[in-house]
Amino acid sequence: MTVFYIALGMVLTLAVLWLGRRFSGFTAQTPDDYAQDTQQFDIRRDLNGPLICDGVIYGPMGRVVSRFTGDFDVRWDGNRGVMTEHFKYESGGEQHRYWELTVGNDGAIRASAPDLVGEGTGAQRGGAVCLRYRIRLPEDSGGHVLDTTDWMYLTPNGTIVNRSQFRKYGLKVAELVATMRKVEPA
Structure with a gap:
């Protein structure tokens, strides 16, 4: 009978942890949580033209494992856009990527890129944009396919803060x- 109670306790603990993660924190956000923001994020306006990106990547233990800068260029033709990215990592490595983006009249977003498995989907509401997709890492990084959630938040000065898991x-x-x-123009 003791083994039963230990197993039951483990199952309940896992269920509570799963429910906590599912209904609180980063993964529990929805675009509608930001619908009432006074600032409106429109990727056609705010992710447009040349951009500079600075960031860090945290590993599974929460420590910084990489730092990078990126030069982006985003061009729109109506509701269809192409974003090119050139990353430079502190390790000396470089990476080139590009996205094809489509924005619906309702704010829905579709995204494709050569390293995505299938199509990314998301939405823009208020001052936030969410995009979910499956990405295949380069072979030198293991070639794993990861489920990705990107959240981008527009700040009052027009800077975009991106957090991805x-x-x-x-x-x-x-x-x-x-x-x-x-x-900034020269």
Whole structure:
């Protein structure tokens, strides 16, 4: 009977942890949580033209494992956009990526990129944008496919704060925090 109570206790503990994660914190946010914001984030306006990005990546133990800067260029033709990214890592490595983005009249977002598995989906509401997708890491990083949730928040001066979590089998394996801001004309 003792084994039964230990197993039951373990199951209940896991259930409470899962429910806590599901209904509180980063993964529990929805775009509608930000619908009443006075500041309105429109990726066609705020993610447009040349941008500079600075950020860090945290590993599964919460320690910074990488720092980077990025040069982005985003061009829109109506509701369709292309974002090119060139990252430079403190390790000396570089990475080039690009996204194709489509924004619906209701704020829904669809995204594709060569390293995505399937299509990303999301929404913009109020001062926030959420995008969820599955990304395949480069082979030199293990080639793993990670479930990703990106949240971007517009600040009053137009800087975008990006927080992303990467999960494998539901467990957080990395987190990214970055800022993006428009390049000032020379």
